[in-house]
Amino acid sequence: MKKMKSWLKTGSFNEKDEYYTPKILVEPILKYLKPNSYIWCPFDTEKSEFVIQLKEAGHNIFYSHIWLGQDFFNYEPEEHYDYIISNPPFTRKLEVLDRLYKLNKPFAMILGLPILNYQEIGNFFLGKDLQLLIVDKKVSFDGNTASFNNSYFCRDILPKGIIFEHLENNNSRKHFIKSRMT
Ligand SMILES: C[S@@+](CC[C@H](N)C(=O)[O-])C[C@H]1O[C@@H](n2cnc3c(N)ncnc32)[C@H](O)[C@@H]1O
Numbered sequence: 001m002k003k004m005k006s007w008l009k010t011g012s013f014n015e016k017d018e019y020y021t022p023k024i025l026v027e028p029i030l031k032y033l034k035p036n037s038y039i040w041c042p043f044d045t046e047k048s049e050f051v052i053q054l055k056e057a058g059h060n061i062f063y064s065h066i067w068l069g070q071d072f073f074n075y076e077p078e079e080h081y082d083y084i085i086s087n088p089p090f091t092r093k094l095e096v097l098d099r100l101y102k103l104n105k106p107f108a109m110i111l112g113l114p115i116l117n118y119q120e121i122g123n124f125f126l127g128k129d130l131q132l133l134i135v136d137k138k139v140s141f142d143g144n145t146a147s148f149n150n151s152y153f154c155r156d157i158l159p160k161g162i163i164f165e166h167l168e169n170n171n172s173r174k175h176f177i178k179s180r181m182t
Helices: 002-010 014-018 023-030 049-056 090-103 113-117 119-125
Strands: 038-041 060-063 083-086 107-112 131-135 150-155 162-165
Touching (some): 049 060, 049 083, 090 119, 090 150, 113 119
Parallel strands (some): 038 060, 038 083, 083 107
Antiparallel strands (some): 131 150
């Protein structure tokens, strides 16, 4: 428990930040977005499956990434955008969530469901609007069996508070298709 709390607060497991979202986990959010939207993907390069899939679905994408000198905590596109969608660095979840609510835009972020177990997270969400798009598989990011469920934490995107979505497979073993951002 002590180790988990330090992970949430200080980001001591920084290697966890470099897991790239597979295509199968981008797909469930697509049907909830208005057509031809303008979307900011703030933790993504042109090879991110978010950028690729959202563009293919007809949306207009602004992507940014720390590798491109664009730090989410002090960068924002100058152009109008409708949504912020991505998978953030796991070790900075609370800071990312805090900035997302301050930016005051609809968002959908991939986060591990186990974070709901922690008091810091419950305390953070007190009095805030939160929607969950929960997939019915523990999707693998690296081909190995995943130990927990990563799903979408959203604001002002879903038609109701909690929605479950079916996935054909969990992207592990014979089903594994890696992100092109890898
Ligand atoms: C969990 S990965 C996900 C990457 C991509 N969004 C995806 O879903 O495949 C998070 C990414 O955010 C990047 N990152 C870390 N801190 C950042 C910051 N302050 N601003 C922008 N990107 C950051 C990391 O280097 C990492 O590549």
